[in-house]
Amino acid sequence: NAGVTQTPKFQVLKTGQSMTLQCAQDMNHNSMYWYRQDPGMGLRLIYYSASEGTTDKGEVPNGYNVSRLNKREFSLRLESAAPSQTSVYFCASTLHSATNEKLFFGSGTQLSVL
């Protein structure tokens, strides 16, 4: 019973490098999300996908791109990493974003940009 799986768990990048964070869910959920979590700032939404084939910006989308590859997978790409993107990234999913459904979270990716 995997739920939401994120890879990698840890990553260190140099400024200017690119990378993709992977997320997959096995609960047949329609909606998926990418959040970042910084000390004292709570979880902030980067991008979300209400359903397969759609993506929308959240609060802090600058410097990121996303791809909803299929219903199961939602990836987050950093094209040119900056130290300000050092954070813990969480992927989440829910059955339908438009209803009051609870979110299921992955275990997170800790990213350091030097």
Add this chain to the structure above:
Amino acid sequence: EDQVTQSPEALRLQEGESSSLNCSYTVSGLRGLFWYRQDPGKGPEFLFTLYSAGEEKEKERLKATLTKKESFLHITAPKPEDSATYLCAVQVQGAQKLVFGQGTRLTINP
């Protein structure tokens, strides 16, 4: 602007010492208020959803309540395993996403 504020930022209690965590919100229209628990190094885990003022939900030593401006998470006779960060989030009417507070880090000493 929709805003969620949690207090205190951190709280230390002795085992068995009851207390409450606060989540105050300013939103254009509340669709639902959520409480999550987050253990170190893990993703948040769902606890409760509250939909309207006056509603209460309970789970073991936790009880969540909701008014028109705030929610409380009451913890009764806590145990060390209740130590975690507790997150509050709101879903706004017409929005498809949650707005999170910054969390309260709760430590229960044996």
